[in-house]
Amino acid sequence: MTALDEIKIGGLGASRKRVEDDRFIRGKGNYLDDIVLPGMLHMEILRSPLAHARITSIDTTRAYEIPGVHLVLTGEMMATRNLAWMPTLSYDTQAVLATDKVRFQGQEVAAVIADDPYVAKDACEAIVVEYEPLPAIVSPAQAVADGAPVIRDDKENQADNVIYTWEIGDKAATDAAFAQADLVSTMKLHYPRSHPSPIECCGSVADFNRATSKLTVYMTTQAPHIIRAAVALVAELPEHMIRIVSPDIGGGFGNKVPVYPGYVCSILASILLERPVKWIEDKTGNLISTGFARDIYLDGELALRKDGKILGMRMHADADHGAFFSDAQPSKFKIGLLHSTFACYDIPAAHLTARGTYSNKAPGGVAYRCSFRVTEAMFFQERMIAAAAADLGVDPAEFRRVNFVRDEQFPHRTAFGFLLDSGQYAKCLDVGLRAIGYEEFRKRQEQARAKGRLLGLGISTMTEPLGAGNSREYDILGIKMFDSAELKVHMTGKAIVRTGARTQGQGHETTWAQIVAHELGIPAQDVVVEEGDTDTAPFGMGTYASRSTPVAGAAVSMAARKVRAKARKLAAHLLEVSEEDVEWELGRFYVRSAPDRGVTITECALAAYSNMPDGLEPGLEATAFYDPPNLTWPFAVYIVTVEVDPATGVWDVLDVVAVDDCGVRINPMIVEGQIMGGLTEAYAMANMQFITFDAEGNCIGSNYMDYLLPTAWETPGFELHSEVVTPSPHHPIGAKGVGECAAVGGPAAFVNAVLDAVGHLGIRNIDMPLLPDRVWEAITERHDVSGAPPVRSEG
Numbered sequence: 001m002t003a004l005d006e007i008k009i010g011g012l013g014a015s016r017k018r019v020e021d022d023r024f025i026r027g028k029g030n031y032l033d034d035i036v037l038p039g040m041l042h043m044e045i046l047r048s049p050l051a052h053a054r055i056t057s058i059d060t061t062r063a064y065e066i067p068g069v070h071l072v073l074t075g076e077m078m079a080t081r082n083l084a085w086m087p088t089l090s091y092d093t094q095a096v097l098a099t100d101k102v103r104f105q106g107q108e109v110a111a112v113i114a115d116d117p118y119v120a121k122d123a124c125e126a127i128v129v130e131y132e133p134l135p136a137i138v139s140p141a142q143a144v145a146d147g148a149p150v151i152r153d154d155k156e157n158q159a160d161n162v163i164y165t166w167e168i169g170d171k172a173a174t175d176a177a178f179a180q181a182d183l184v185s186t187m188k189l190h191y192p193r194s195h196p197s198p199i200e201c202c203g204s205v206a207d208f209n210r211a212t213s214k215l216t217v218y219m220t221t222q223a224p225h226i227i228r229a230a231v232a233l234v235a236e237l238p239e240h241m242i243r244i245v246s247p248d249i250g251g252g253f254g255n256k257v258p259v260y261p262g263y264v265c266s267i268l269a270s271i272l273l274e275r276p277v278k279w280i281e282d283k284t285g286n287l288i289s290t291g292f293a294r295d296i297y298l299d300g301e302l303a304l305r306k307d308g309k310i311l312g313m314r315m316h317a318d319a320d321h322g323a324f325f326s327d328a329q330p331s332k333f334k335i336g337l338l339h340s341t342f343a344c345y346d347i348p349a350a351h352l353t354a355r356g357t358y359s360n361k362a363p364g365g366v367a368y369r370c371s372f373r374v375t376e377a378m379f380f381q382e383r384m385i386a387a388a389a390a391d392l393g394v395d396p397a398e399f400r401r402v403n404f405v406r407d408e409q410f411p412h413r414t415a416f417g418f419l420l421d422s423g424q425y426a427k428c429l430d431v432g433l434r435a436i437g438y439e440e441f442r443k444r445q446e447q448a449r450a451k452g453r454l455l456g457l458g459i460s461t462m463t464e465p466l467g468a469g470n471s472r473e474y475d476i477l478g479i480k481m482f483d484s485a486e487l488k489v490h491m492t493g494k495a496i497v498r499t500g501a502r503t504q505g506q507g508h509e510t511t512w513a514q515i516v517a518h519e520l521g522i523p524a525q526d527v528v529v530e531e532g533d534t535d536t537a538p539f540g541m542g543t544y545a546s547r548s549t550p551v552a553g554a555a556v557s558m559a560a561r562k563v564r565a566k567a568r569k570l571a572a573h574l575l576e577v578s579e580e581d582v583e584w585e586l587g588r589f590y591v592r593s594a595p596d597r598g599v600t601i602t603e604c605a606l607a608a609y610s611n612m613p614d615g616l617e618p619g620l621e622a623t624a625f626y627d628p629p630n631l632t633w634p635f636a637v638y639i640v641t642v643e644v645d646p647a648t649g650v651w652d653v654l655d656v657v658a659v660d661d662c663g664v665r666i667n668p669m670i671v672e673g674q675i676m677g678g679l680t681e682a683y684a685m686a687n688m689q690f691i692t693f694d695a696e697g698n699c700i701g702s703n704y705m706d707y708l709l710p711t712a713w714e715t716p717g718f719e720l721h722s723e724v725v726t727p728s729p730h731h732p733i734g735a736k737g738v739g740e741c742a743a744v745g746g747p748a749a750f751v752n753a754v755l756d757a758v759g760h761l762g763i764r765n766i767d768m769p770l771l772p773d774r775v776w777e778a779i780t781e782r783h784d785v786s787g788a789p790p791v792r793s794e795g
């Protein structure tokens, strides 16, 4: 026997079909709403119709009169148990159920627990709440205006609506760079609110068992272990008596990272009623109250030299966080990793300031398919780069190439202090330009323009810091960021691997088995992957920020290597040679001097239970905790071509080319799926997704008539390229994260393409979404169009 064929056993690089899809496409998944427990009750939430109002009274009498109603929770009741407010992941507090005021439209005011969800919903409507309306704030500018009402008057020492001010970088060096500039290019834009809107909404089934004192909560969460710790601390329950189970998840995209009031209410209700309580959000509830992202005003400048070299960068961010500051992000950074902006460019000096403010909107700024605001960072970067190239009158592709971090500069320290691990930026760009037919397109564009047709080409590049931690720099609420994996090899050579991550559609059940196959030669189909149950899964910080492959995946590798080290001892024993004389090739140990004499990993597994050498602990399992030395930095180039109709402002996508370098690909097919999904979201954000607020704080876009999800019909085709592979030097298998790259880098490619088509008309910016009326207004009025100011309400 010789080494196994890695692709045949489903190892690294095999485009193995996703094993989880078998049950999903047959409708056999086990999602939260599939969970039915004996005696289970149902909870519905009453939400505020107003954005900002004082609550003068809540009368629940009529709700209690409805047959089938067991409990009506109000903020006042929660307060008696110290649960009216809960801590957020960013050291703020958030109302669980409103007591004093409501602070955004859709805020949770009361919860009804009843025999079935319809009765609970009816009972919600029977609750009488009296409000005294207050003026609403819907932008950072309004939040800091003189005389603005203080939204968070519940907080001591909060005299205004400012949450934080923050800065990073070297101001003096940046000022000096600007003093030397031949030209200063500016950019001001608004990255609008967006919503992850996974197919499955959020929900929980809380089951408190009085007999055992154990609380089991089935919950749509991307980070079950963190939730367990949070529940232990907030509800003051012992951690070992809490079991969080995250069942199959119908998409997360960041929506299922935060802790929502519904979870807390269902837990309290189950404890009070001693019965399982299920809460499932409806689509409106999900769209109006949970997991908003972005909503940030960015204003920046580049100091440029005539020859196209960038000397310095400065920017200011005004972030609208909504009524509660509840972002999940590393504690050290107030505005996530926004300072990853311009990381792929070699810029000597940079300075960033940020201010976060409260508004009468649902909590926002929560990540949506981005590693803590990297989406905003890269969007701004690539819009700014496009504008600067135009200001300088240089080719935008060449401008990028001149300023890229060069291959020989890695590892490269950015002006904001990140250490880039590896990359081949110029090569990715070349592949992209060739694929789109750059030179030919420029000619076509010119000919078309002569005939009054508007063609445009947009380039976007991005690099993303993925894989928090290392624990030195990254923690959430003081909990250091690392991950672990546990691998058990059974006596017949089959195995189970568990991690503290939680797949939501990314395919971990498929890819983690491939890592084991790569490390041990156990065919992937013989390895089962389990995640999401805190009673069985080893500790982990969860799945977001595309950290699973960089951290949990690395832990799988390390656990497998520990198993291999032990198997080597068993092999030496079986082969009757010393360990030093044993060599490894995929699936098999052999004697160095006699390669024909060998034992398979399966034989070693059996020996671990039946024939171990004296003094060796039986069994073949290992747990590895992995604290990454650094983040992984994938890179990508996205290029889009469009045609804009000057008569209507409608734009059609002609071609999309994507060149992603995420290091070694575990499963190329899954990686391509991730990229296509991300590009689809990027297209949606650029083209059609619109959430805004009128002057009274009414949320416009809280339904799928206003907030559009692209279907296969309108989504353009994508041409994907995988020929550039720069392994991460510090990751055990050289893989970098990829789950968010296309959603991060994609939007600017679409927007840059449209602006390239209309830029010669004197238009510098149109804010997303680039709806036809905005594009048409820009073309006909020849001015920039900002989507930022609140929509005036009629009547």
Ligand code: MCN
Binding pocket: 198, 250, 251, 252, 253, 254, 368, 369, 370, 504, 505, 506, 507, 508, 511, 512, 543, 544, 545, 546, 547, 548, 549, 550, 553, 662, 663, 664, 665, 666, 667, 668, 670, 671, 674, 677, 735, 736, 737, 738, 739, 740
């Ligand atoms: N992968 C690979 N080779 C690489 C990198 C990744 O084969 N070099 C595989 C991984 O093993 C995994 C998938 O690609 O199966 C994504 O891996 P990774 O980049 O590590 O990201 P995570 O698993 O941590 O997923 C999180 C990321 C985030 S943060 C959001 S948001 C998002 C995304 O994944 N949400 C998703 N993609 C999603 N895809 C689906 N279907 N559903 C979501 O909710």
Ligand code: CUM
Binding pocket: 222, 252, 253, 254, 255, 257, 367, 368, 369, 370, 371, 372, 543, 544, 545, 546, 740
């Ligand atoms: Cu940034 S959304 Mo994902 O990190 O779950």
